[in-house]
Amino acid sequence: MSHPTLLQKSRPLLAAVLLLGAGAAHAADIRVVSSGGFAQAYKNLAPAYERASGDHLLSEWGPSMGATKNAIPARLARGEQIDVVIMVGEALDKLMQEGRLVPGSKVVLANSPIACAVRHGAPKPDISTTEGLRNAFLKADKVAYSDSASGVYIETQLMNKLQIAPQMQGKAAKIPATPVGEIIAHGQADFGCQQRSELMPVEGIDIVGLLPADVQLMTEFSAALVRDASQPEAGRALLRFLAAPANAGTIEATGLLPAAAASTATSATAH
Known part of the structure; x- marks a missing residue:
């Protein structure tokens, strides 16, 4: 670096x-x-x-x-x-x-692009493709996203684009106020997505990558x-x-x- x-x-x-x-x-x-x-x-x-x-x-x-x-x-x-x-x-x-x-x-x-993260040291899913991202959401036990721009997009558009909205009911949660990275770091979710700039300062997580270009949202x-x-x-x-x-x-x-x-x-x- x-x-x-x-x-x-x-x-x-x-x-x-x-x-x-x-x-x-x-x-x-x-x-x-x-x-x-x-x-x-x-x-x-x-x-x-x-x-x-x-x-x-x-x-x-x-x-x-x-x-x-x-x-x-x-x-x-x-x-x-x-x-x-x-x-x-x-x-x-x-x-x-x-x-x-x-x-x-x-x-x-x-x-600002949206990125996804896991707890530090956890296996990193490959989200470089839309199918990989879809699998990462489905395989996670608990998914977190924010109550601001990135989370609104994930909840109202991305889940539908990935055709997983019904499967994510009950295990995907919108997090008010608290940064998504902190939720992941504390073990309250094992996968989550938010603005990359909001994930980067959080300790205890690993950023696995940006959303694929065909489903990315620039804010x-x-x-x-x-x-x-x-x-x-x-x-x-x-x-x-x-x-x-x-x-x-x-x-x-x-x-x-x-x-x-x-x-x-x-x-x-x-x-």
């Missing part, structure tokens, strides 16, 4: 300096809520932003959808003071349409400024920083496909 160079490690800080410069005359407390899919990338980028801007990020976590009290839509519905949200793009668009976010403030950060993660944010200018500076092409490598290292890198590549090809 290659290790990041000093230049690669410094890129988030360089991006922050270039984006913020002398504009951060007054330090601000920016309240941010991120869903799990982008959480590790955000955690890795946050220190560089704080050092360069002088702002303080007050960070919390919650799913992009679902019925738990920490879900981002539920937080906004009950009037929590939040400046920036980072979440599944489709769910963010819905909040934008409802008037809960500032029009035009959305920035696309990354796309967009985006960020936006909340309507009536207490720190709108600082929030916008944070959005610019998170979306900066210089931070693409840090985002990619967490298992995501950075939108900034794709945008830069497309732009370069067009010229």
